[in-house]
Amino acid sequence: MLPIILLSVFGIVLLFMGFLKSKVLLLPATLVFILAALATTFMDWGKTYLYFQNMLLTNNLAILFTTIVLLSAFMVVALSNSFIEDEQAQPAEYYALLLFSLVGAIMMISFENLIMLFVGVEILSVAMYVLAGSDKHSPRSNEAALKYFLMGAFATGIMLFGIALLYGATGTFVVSGIKSYVYTNAYGVSLLLYMGIILLLIGMLFKVSAAPFHFWTPDVYDGTPGLFTAFMSTVVKTAGFAALFRVLSVSFVGVYSFWWGTLAALTCLTLLIGNVTAVYQTSFKRMMAYSSISHAGYLLIGLTALGTQTKQALVFYSLAYSLATISAFGVLLVVSRQRQDTNGVNENFDAFNGLARQNPLLGFVMAVSMLSLAGIPLTAGFWGKFMIFTTAADKGIYWILVFAVLMSTVGIYYYFRVIIAMYFREGAAEPVKVAPFYRYVLIAATILTLVLGLAPGLLEGLV
Amino acid sequence: MLSDFGIILLFILAAFAFISLVLFGASFLRPDRPNVEKMSTYESGEEPVGNANVQFNIRFYVVALIFVLFDVELVFLFPWATVFGQKTLINETKGLWGWFSLAEMSIFVLTLALGLAYAWVKGYLSWVKPQQKIPTVDTKVPQSLYDQVNKKYQPKAKASQPASGTV
């Protein structure tokens, strides 16, 4: 509860800090604000609180998801020193919108009332639409914002219709109220409930870019300025899966047999489309967009095989995925900016040619992040995939397991293309320069990935 | 016995009936001799040029957007106004309700007022004026000489005849 209030206030403060002559203070102030929110998040640790007549519920799971979201935001903001140097940029507004979008994300993580879910989704989405179009002079950025906005607004509408039908069926917006409705009417649930579940799922799956609601993802991720893409693919996805987990595991667990088949089919479709299409990409950023679709597929396995292990697996996977994605985008940002080709910033695979020789650190960071995304042992990504696959095995859904393993071998191919380009190709001679603070953030993300890969038990028992 | 909605329905029907009555009556009574001049669109006495469907200036857009947002805020104020001063609620809570609801609404309005203040200070609300282009002449005569001439022949008072020949 407190982080929501704090982040709202801090966002307004940042907005007005933009009027100061010097922009130097903005970046450290934002970092301090996010840390303050993180600190207050932990005040509720170990307890379960309901706030404001069943509006918000904080428990350890919500706190862990909030931590992942805030940590991702912290790292993204820490990598944003280019805003201050850029003449066109409006850093105060960007930071304020990022903080506001975190308010939405935390609401999506810890809602107890579906109204809160809706308002949270809207706050997060509206901020993202604006940030997608923040590079006003780039037609691609404009296209990304418009596409995201039109499709996103449509998806939110569908979701709202679903919520309305759920209310019609159960007479309540409260997540646990829907649960008790399902249990008391175990043999005669209203058909409206099924319709509501389907529509709510469509809206949420759109937000986490699961197939077949993924069509916006490549264009939007590609056109959005790099940092905001990193934010989108980590914070929005984590919050979306936290919200999906809460509705599915609390409200709709009683009708598991109704939705698991649909979700399993969508999971396979997502894995197939994400992994296979990523193979054909020449742009690294587009590859990351398809890779984020495929990771939505892996996370969906955990929801399809909903069980006692699911929350642990989701938390670990989201953390591993966020860390790897942010360090990958961090490296991409410096490299693409300093190795420009005729079209401006070069976001293709060939930008990374020979990177490991000129700049071993960047090469190593990128290599670890790619290995983690591919799920190679000794990285966090491996254990994330392991836990997710374990949930499917526990539930006895072996065919989905086999399919997912097959798809992750496809994934290894396109992640290794980057590593091959960095280590075995000849590239530009001049080394890529990295600011010191930027370097520390990348190192920290890489170390965290390796530590979680070596000692996956660190997060065990927290939820 | 009519309900309140019945009265409103009657009112609407009466409005339609009255308007059609008046218009039809007028069309029976008046002479009907149209010509090109009469059929053209009335545009404050100006000769109408082209279609009314022209490209709008973008400067209206931001103002319209902010207007919509405050319209939504206004919608929230209505239900608040009906319950804010309710005697029974205030008595039940020993006066707490009034202060409570006042604080709620103050926070809400203040947040949006801050947004408005932000847009205002940033200058987004001020009218975007086209930049004036000062014509420049490529000549060897320095600007100071022109200034001297201008100063010399400057009209003495404001009400004097319009200066001819000055730029």
Place this chain on the structure above:
Amino acid sequence: MKPIEIVFYVLTGITLLSAITVVTARNPIHSVLALIATFFCLSGHYILMNAQFLAAVNIIVYAGAIMVLFLFTIMFLNLRREDEESKTNLTKMAAVVVGGILMVTMLLVFRAVQLPAVNEGNFDARTGLVEQLGIMLYSDYLLPFELASVLLLVAMVGAVMLGKREAGDRHF
């Protein structure tokens, strides 16, 4: 048929007709006008459901303010000539199939569903009126209400940030 049912069916017919006009009209301005008609019809439905405040809000916000924005956008884009359709037949087919499936599913669900009958004994005629709404909104739903102000603030900041004229932009 009871008079209220006649009103409902007539209103529904007009609503559907004007909604179809919104989609099919070639001229965008006609579309917007049909959309306004749709909003008025929807307000009529709200009144039939005893939600007068919602009806008024629908007129003020949707038929008033949001339509102004729609018109601005259309005027701004200057869509005077009737553009040829850019959609391929495949897209249209896919849209028809998907929309058709959704419609059939919903029709089946709504036909099969058993709605509880209204108990006229404990029916509160004030439900849906503005006082009830106010009491609910400012006690139970206080938190979403306050956070809606954050949503509006985000929208405002975003709108002025994106809508602002830059130094290099074209001047209209």
